[in-house]
Amino acid sequence: MTIVFYKPYQVLSQFTREAAHHQCLADYLDVPKTVYPIGRLDYDSEGLLLLSDQAGLNAELLHPEQHISKVYYVQIEGDITDQAIKQLREGVSITLPNKKKYQTQACRVKKITEPKLPERNPPIRVRANIPDSWISIEIKEGKNRQVRKMCAAVGFPVLRLVRVQMGSYQLHNLQPGKFRQVD
Numbered sequence: 103m104t105i106v107f108y109k110p111y112q113v114l115s116q117f118t119r120e121a122a123h124h125q126c127l128a129d130y131l132d133v134p135k136t137v138y139p140i141g142r143l144d145y146d147s148e149g150l151l152l153l154s155d156q157a158g159l160n161a162e163l164l165h166p167e168q169h170i171s172k173v174y175y176v177q178i179e180g181d182i183t184d185q186a187i188k189q190l191r192e193g194v195s196i197t198l199p200n201k202k203k204y205q206t207q208a209c210r211v212k213k214i215t216e217p218k219l220p221e222r223n224p225p226i227r228v229r230a231n232i233p234d235s236w237i238s239i240e241i242k243e244g245k246n247r248q249v250r251k252m253c254a255a256v257g258f259p260v261l262r263l264v265r266v267q268m269g270s271y272q273l274h275n276l277q278p279g280k281f282r283q284v285d
Contacts, residue, residue, distance in 0.1 A: 103137055103283060104159065106271055109151040110278035111222050115142040127153070130279050140164065141268070144247060148222065149174070149265035150273045153281075163269055169242045170269045174249050175217045177226065177262035182235045186256040187211050190239065196251035206252055210240040219264055220277050226261050234261055 107130070109115060114126040116139065127139065133153065140152040140160050152163070163170050193206040214236045226234075235258075239249055250260045266273045276282065 103133070104152065104154040104156060104285070105131070105133070105137065105281050105283055106273065106276065107131065107151045107153060107281040108220075108273060108276040108278050109143050109148055111148045111224075112145055113279075114145055115139050115151055127151075131281060141244065143265060144250075144263075147263040147265065148278065149263075150268055150271065151265075152268060152271055164244065166243060171240050171242055171267070172244060172265060172269075173238060173240045173267035175214070175219065175264045175266055176237050176239055176249060176253060176260055177216075177234055178237065178253055178258040179229075179232060179234055179261055180258050181233045182213055182237060182258050186258055187213060187237070189256045190237075190252055194252050194255040196245065196248065196255055199246050204245060206245070206248065207241070207243055209242070210238075212238050214238045217264075217266075222262060223278070 112125065114120065114124055116126055117128045119126050131153070134155065136155040137153050140154055141164050143149065143151050162168060190211045191208060193208050195203050195205055198204050216236050241248065249263060253260050271284065
């Protein structure tokens with residue numbers, strides 16, 4: 103069994119709560135205990151989360167040697183510049199949780215028009231005098247909070263981060279908290 107799930111904003115990518123006020127996958131999915139998340143999405147990120155009982159799928163999709171693409175739509179604060187996009191494409195230095203510096207791999211980045219996504223709850227705060235813009239970023243690695251750190255490294259903080267694709271699996275028109283079983 104493999105499930106494509108639209109993980110809502112502020113939901114843990116696990117079946118157990120870390121605190122009483124947290125929402126977790128158990129609030130949305132009633133699946134056998136053998137079904138587990140493939141990778142993670144941060145608490146403050148949303149979008150495609152795969153779950154499966156297929157033991158080899160985790161390694162197939164997440165092992166660095168597999169080079170599986172993950173595509174994100176990212177709303178950033180400010181009107182992103184061509185220079186910032188170039189820097190992101192070439193790779194930037196970020197700090198990992200162990201405080202070590204890491205140079206991200208080259209990736210695909212492009213400025214996009216605002217994608218058709220479900221409204222986020224709660225909504226993004228709007229600041230009238232500060233514009234925002236959207237990019238699509240495709241990476242083949244998955245360090246802790248990598249996309250957020252990459253955008254911050256080039257001076258454009260992330261307002262909203264939505265994973266829309268992982269390998270051949272896509273979010274399509276799922277709504278937050280909804281899922282579909284796939285082959």
